[in-house]
Amino acid sequence: MFKTIRTRRGLVGAAAALGVLAAGVVGGVAIADDSTVKAKAPHAQASALVNTDGSRLYSKGIKSLTKPRTGNYCVTFDDATGIVVDRSTPVATLYGQEGSSTSGRSILLATYPTDACGRAADTLTVFTTANNAMSDSPFFLFVP
Numbered sequence: 001m002f003k004t005i006r007t008r009r010g011l012v013g014a015a016a017a018l019g020v021l022a023a024g025v026v027g028g029v030a031i032a033d034d035s036t037v038k039a040k041a042p043h044a045q046a047s048a049l050v051n052t053d054g055s056r057l058y059s060k061g062i063k064s065l066t067k068p069r070t071g072n073y074c075v076t077f078d079d080a081t082g083i084v085v086d087r088s089t090p091v092a093t094l095y096g097q098e099g100s101s102t103s104g105r106s107i108l109l110a111t112y113p114t115d116a117c118g119r120a121a122d123t124l125t126v127f128t129t130a131n132n133a134m135s136d137s138p139f140f141l142f143v144p
Contacts, residue, residue: 045081046143049095050126052136061143066117071134073126074117075141085124086111088143092126095138105130107139 046061054067061081066074077083090109094102110125117123128137 044142044144045083046077046141048075048141050139050141052138067136068116069134070136071128072116073128074120075124075126076120076122077124077143081143083143085122088124090124090141090143092139092141094128095140105135105137107137 046059048059048062048065049057050065050073051057054065054073056062056065059065061078061083063076063078064074065076068074077085088111090111092107092109094105094107096102106129108127108129110127113119113121113123114125116127117125124143126139126141127134128139129135130137
């Protein structure tokens, strides 16, 4: 079909150039997709087992944890963790011992400033309830 080697090489080169161009376009779409704001969670940065009174049995990456009132816990993280609270994806679960029940109890997290924690932007607020009323409860906290 293409009789000279020069013509064949030219077509192969053009096809290769189009392949590189197509890869660049696809890559550009992926890069554009990555520009959206994502949670800052590159690895496990902080964790704790928090007692009912707000003391920590075990912890990592937590600067302070206070309990200003019943069922409210305020958590600030070590500066070295680089955790940005309003972009983090924390996870918490109630702690239960054998023979105890977590029925009727719940735990909620607020990654935005709350009145309970003085409206501090760098503070995670943990709320614990029992039967729809604020109640002190032990819990596990994990920030990936």
